[in-house]
Amino acid sequence: MNLSFVVRTGLIMAFVVALAACSGSEETAQAKPEPVHFESGDECHVCGMVITRFPGPKGESISGKEQQVRKFCSTKDMFSWVLQPENVNRDHVLYVHDMAGTEWDKPDDAALIDAREAFYVVGSERTGAMGPTLASFAEESAAEAFASEFGGEVVAFADVTMEHLSSGGGMSSGMGGSHSM
Known part of the structure; x- marks a missing residue:
């Protein structure tokens, strides 16, 4: 019974870790921001030109x-x-x-x-x-x-x-x- 408990606990922990890893990659993939449109007053980050x-x-x-x-x-x-x-x-x-x-x-x-x-x-x-x-x-x-x-x-x-x-x-x-x- 003690060995069975350890095996079940280990399997549950492995499942939780695998689930967390999968959800983390989905979150990263969805986190890519959309492009931002250029507005008439925007200045270049490098040179300051409009x-x-x-x-x-x-x-x-x-x-x-x-x-x-x-x-x-x-x-x-x-x-x-x-x-x-x-x-x-x-x-x-x-x-x-x-x-x-x-x-x-x-x-x-x-x-x-x-x-x-x-x-x-x-x-x-x-x-x-x-x-x-x-x-x-x-x-x-x-x-x-x-x-x-x-x-x-x-x-x-x-x-x-x-x-x-x-x-x-x-x-x-x-x-x-x-x-x-």
Whole structure:
């Protein structure tokens, strides 16, 4: 009887632990925040420029439990922030515009996608805020078509480096200059 009690107690404990582990992962999956729309007065977290005054894809970060939103006037500025050593391992959700689903000159926030799943064209002739930027796409084939038309190299999120940001890329200098990193 004593052994039976120990076995039942052990099984109950194992069931409770398994149940808690399952509910924790469901909670995490449901905790992903929705993208936040860009408003006319929003300023870039990196450079302070008014975001909606410029063409090209924008980016945003929503951080951890506090759900702090940081908005960026370009994907280049978003990456320059994300790739900083103090931000690389932070718990944040990132969004960018899918440029296959919106106009370059005025990106529509209905086209915001998960930045970590996107493909980027680095070094194209298309410019965004302050010059060269990284064109973002949900589908690799759309990024390749863009690169065929406007030049550049297609890279996945995980492959974007600080060198991609500082290379300047692109044939057009746009407004000139770049943000310091």
